[in-house]
Amino acid sequence: xxxxxxxxxxxxxxxxxxxxxxxxxxxxxxxxxxxxxxxxxxxxxxxxxxxxxxxxxxxxxxxxxxxxxxxxxxxxxxxxxxxxxxxxxxxxxxxxxxxxxxxxxxxxxxxxxxxxxxxxxxxxxxxxxxxxxxxxxxxxxxxxxxx
Numbered sequence: 001x002x003x004x005x006x007x008x009x010x011x012x013x014x015x016x017x018x019x020x021x022x023x024x025x026x027x028x029x030x031x032x033x034x035x036x037x038x039x040x041x042x043x044x045x046x047x048x049x050x051x052x053x054x055x056x057x058x059x060x061x062x063x064x065x066x067x068x069x070x071x072x073x074x075x076x077x078x079x080x081x082x083x084x085x086x087x088x089x090x091x092x093x094x095x096x097x098x099x100x101x102x103x104x105x106x107x108x109x110x111x112x113x114x115x116x117x118x119x120x121x122x123x124x125x126x127x128x129x130x131x132x133x134x135x136x137x138x139x140x141x142x143x144x145x146x147x
Contacts, residue, residue, distance in 0.1 A: 005057075009048070011048045011049075011050040012050075012053055013053065013054070015048075016043075016048070016053060016054070016055040017046075017048070017053075017055075017143060018056070018057055018058060019058070019142075019143065020057065020058045020059045020060065020137060020140040020141070020142035020143070021034075021041075021057050021058070021059055021060065021142055021143055021144070022060045022061075022062060022135070022142045022144045022145070023037060023039060023059060023060070023061050023062070023142060023147060024062055024063055024144070024146070025062065025063045025064050025066060025067050025106065026066045027066060027068055028067060028068065028089050028147065029067075029068050030067050030068065030069050030071070030094075030105060030106070031038040031108055031109060031146060032147075033061075033067070033105060033106070033109075034040055034109035034110045034112075034113055034136060035108040035113055036147045037059050037061065037106075037110050037147075038110050038113035038114055040056060040057050040059050040145075041056045041057070041059055041110070041114065041123045041124075041126055041127060042056045042114065042115075042123060043055035043056035044056075052119065053079045054119065054122055054123055054126070056123060057126070058127075058128070058140070058142075059077070059126065059127050059128070060128045060129075060130070060135050060137055060142055061083070061106055061127070061128070061129045061130065062130050062132065062133050062135055063130075063131075063132065063133055064102045064103045064105070064129050064130060064131050065098075065131045065132070066100040067102065067105060067106065069094055070078050073094060074093065074094050074095045075095060076093075077094055077109070078091050078093060079092050079094075079097065079108065080092070081095070082122070084132050086100070088090050102131050103130065106129050107127065107129055110124070110127055111124050113123060113127045113135060116122075119136050
């Protein structure tokens with residue numbers, strides 16, 4: 001084989017190797033955990049990464065209720081949304097969101113690190129976040145990874 005005849009192999013939906021992984025969020029810092037999870041969802045940790053294809057793994061995040069934020073971010077960080085009506089700007093803090101559901105914090109952090117297009121929306125569907133240590137995906141035989 002001639003050494004100058006190598007071809008770049010692009011992955012597509014048929015040739016991609018998707019796995020299931022479990023990430024434990026116990027005592028993990030929110031932003032650092034979210035960036036690693038976003039890389040796994042996108043597929044950037046694989047040698048067959050292709051930018052326009054969903055080649056990432058399905059990620060299960062457990063123990064979302066034990067996530068950490070550094071400094072005084074529990075009270076000082078703000079999440080801003082708008083209802084669409086005049087004067088409809090609403091502000092919430094991580095403490096308020098955690099009182100509703102602690103999965104929201106991880107979902108919002110990871111979603112903000114994914115592409116803002118239809119591929120990013122599809123990749124976000126591969127994320128599963130649970131508050132406790134149990135999850136209903138044992139049939140997929142996920143492998144546990146440490147970040």
